[in-house]
Amino acid sequence: MAVIGVIMAVPALISFYVLWVISMLLRPLFILSVGLLLWNFPSTVLKFKQVVNTLAYMFFTNDKKYKKLPEVDMEDFKKHERKTIIFVRHGESCWNDTFNAGERKKVDFIKGFIPGLILAAGTEVYLGLTGRVDSWFYDSPLSEYGIDQIEILAKFLKKPGATTSEQKDLAILNGTSSTSSVLISSNLRRAISTVAIGFRSRLAQNPTQKIVIHPSLQEISRNPDTLSITPVGKQVEASWIEKSNYPHVAGVLQEQCDMKYHIGNKSMSSNGGEKLRGAKLRAGNTIITVVIRRSAVALV
Structure with a gap:
């Protein structure tokens, strides 16, 4: 016993x-x-504000509350000057890697979801404890997979072009055409980094050229990955991933981003309809009309 x-x-x-x-x-x-x-008290306060903003926008924002926009009057539209806009979708972000299956099989995504969520949360805690003004979730940056996607874009831009039309478009994209063009991005880091990495050859060859940052391109959503982390009057900071593996990005973000239109994060009272109605920018003799829901780059 x-x-x-x-x-x-x-x-x-x-x-x-x-x-x-x-x-x-x-x-x-x-x-x-x-x-x-x-x-790291200042960073701790900032992280606390990010958490508060995340909860506030998730429950109280009007970003997705707006009336359907009126149909375009084609007769009136024909009277206006025409411009060509080339849209480039940003690479996958850390948020996308965590919550979206992407190109993964659903079974693989489901099996990896909890480990991925633990990795994301652990990284967020690490960034907070080490005093970095960065985040996995808030204004989510390009993930390593997303950067690999943009590397494919950069290689594509170096190709000669199979047809006359492709050659013309590639010349515009690379800034070697006689047609003037402007790089424009939303104020979200994944979009700006997409330009900085994908168009690095163009930016390196034209060091005085700027990426125009405009809030009208900020994504319409309640999620924290669509909230801008960059304060008014400040340059965009490279993420911890970019600082470790792609140091050239930091230089572009600091020296070749035109922040004069950046007014900080979208307000709680604003809505996506205001963005969709458009905002006009002047860059030399070029007028860029921003009328899109989400985008990384527009060349006009």
């Missing part, structure tokens, strides 16, 4: 010691975490 009693007590003893070890480890980790948060 005594032996049976000892055997039955083993699970309880193991559980006790496991919990004791965990508590002993958690205490210093908790103290260290609090110390890091206080040491």
